[in-house]
Amino acid sequence: MAEGGDTNAVNENVPVYEHVGVNSKPFHLGSFRDLWLSVLKPEDYSFNETSGEIEDAQFIEELGITPQTLEELKTICSPDSLRCHAEDETPDPDLVPANPQLATLKLRKRRLDYKKTLIRDIVGRHDMFSNELEMLSLGRRAEDASDTVPEGEIILTFNIMYPVLFVRFRHVRAYQTLHVLGSQKLTELRDAICCVSDLQVFGEFSNTPDMVPQFISKDHYKSAFFFFEGIFYNDMRFPECRDISTVTRDWAKTRGFPEFNTAKMEEATFSDLRMKVGYPYLYCHQGDCEHVLILTDVRLVHKDDCLDRKLYPLLSHKHRVMTRKCCACHLYISRWITTNDTLAPMDPCLYCDQCFRLLHYDQHGNKRGDFQAYAYVDPGAFN
């Protein structure tokens, strides 16, 4: 039990606020997990349910009460005693009662009444998507027993912000939420973060539109790093990976900052990290695509969580971006972007694959007019 007599080293891993409501002080995630496990009884976090009789017996024994008292307690404390309506009638949960007394209900009634006055011609697609995402993971059990998440594992929730996508999104923090397990490697999180800059194809292809190479930036430039609590975790899995944090560290050295350490991303698990909850960290890939990354939550795994190890890192929220459509058909998502295009209404201009070819090339595939064409990857490609 982590009580007064403990040493400082242990207490330091009990997360407390650094700034109330903003972020916590740094703590070691692995020891944090051990602390929880040390104060809890195994049945508190086990995936199996203990039977009611055993619990009752334990309860009677612990408190030294008679079984009659327990029965009495059960009837008094049963959830039925909280029912606010008569037994034969069941009110519709989707309706706010006519004369609400609670302040929350009054507010909700006002908001709902207002909402009804709005004309909504779009069905909430966001809700649909989030439901779909949830259905993928809800109460999933591993098919193979060896893939089950062990009891007492910690789940970390990361919010990964995107660099500003458009001017339009400057007030919205576009982010995705990923859940990872404490025993997973940092590289697994890195591979799960999807960002358009990984998918770019470099080069000008106006002369050979059919020859667009299949290599995307992700295959060319594999270096990336996480920056957590003063340590750069570099991805060095492949021979062509370089330590791209060197630039930053060298710069910091000349400016009189304290020395920063480096570590390998593929060797560190999340349990080895010392982190602050709610504090912004950095993920950098493709040289300069920098994402702010916030660890929003750390908790023990629960039996209602997704228990299939293979599904982690688990995506639970994804910002949906409106896709940019082809300027000719306004129907398909753009694949090409042209500049200096005499045929285009604006510069630069976006086209889908079909319209691009129909407009810019004749039957024999010869180029019409003068223009430069680049492959375009829409930020909404992950929707």
Next chain:
Amino acid sequence: MDYFKQTLKTDCEDLLARFQATASVRFEEFSAIWREMKFSSIFYGILEPSEKKVFTRLVLSAASQYLLPPYSFQIRVGGLYLLYSLYTSQFNVPKERIRIALKDWDELIRFQQDAVNAQHYDVVYILKKLLSEQAVCFTAMPDTLSFQVKKKRVDRRQQLCESFVDRPTRPQELIGTDLLEELANVHEHYEGLKKAILPRPPQSNLSLVKPNLVPKLRSAVLTFCSWQQNQAEFGSPSDGDAGEGTSSQAHDESSRRAQLLASIKSRSYAQAVEASRSRRHRQIELTSAAQDSESTRQIPRFRKPPSLKMRTSSRFTAEGSENGGLQRTTRLWRLTAVEGEKTEEKKKRRFIWKERMRSEH
């Protein structure tokens, strides 16, 4: 969803105030109030399923603060019942869980031990039931955090419902007769040393400590005590009428203000300091600086701690010489011009994309 925060707080506090008025920790009493208030209906009327989840999380996090100290035992019991009732009456499948942070776990265990010792079986039973149903989520922090620095500072500051809190007895415990004696000895010794060092009688700029420190400290604690008692006397009727109805929110607020005014008035009459009629309502603040800072630290009603400027100036006047004229002017200035508030309202610069782009080009 955050707009429900305030209303949820009022609802929970309303329920708990009624529970407090029963002066009992029995679950029957609680469930009777729950039924009377139709509290289950708090989950009614949410259209989208995702909203339902977020709202449930919000309710549970709003309620879970009452489970933990500094609230009194009875309120914590009420908080536990509230969490249990909210948990069981939510419509989510699977149910949203109650978040307990590691730092609060010890408190919870101690709370359970207290309940066992006092033989409050319903409390223990409900706590056990929540644990055995795995209704509790063992987390690092009580809420998910995403570094929302720019959010309004007001809601970040934990606003305690003062009538739920046990009266603090820490100052009385701390400043006992032993300590006072010790302090008097040390002070005497210090004065003696100072006399020994200085050839001449001490100058005013060296007298950093007030000469009558010990009696002052004692009187400060006594004033605090009597203030607390006053507060309790005025507080009890408000507890009583809290059970009247839910619509008494505004009325409550105004009556509290009236009580506050009355208490201030009575104290200012008791002190009988001469001042103009118009300033009479402010007289309590004209106590000595040391006493002032002492009491502001303890009074839970002053939610906004004094600004740095104010604190510095009060400390300065406390530590500085006993120059009456100087102190008077500073304090009068402090009363009339509340500079600290003005500086806090300074407009923050917003990040404007267009300006940024313009400056780059």
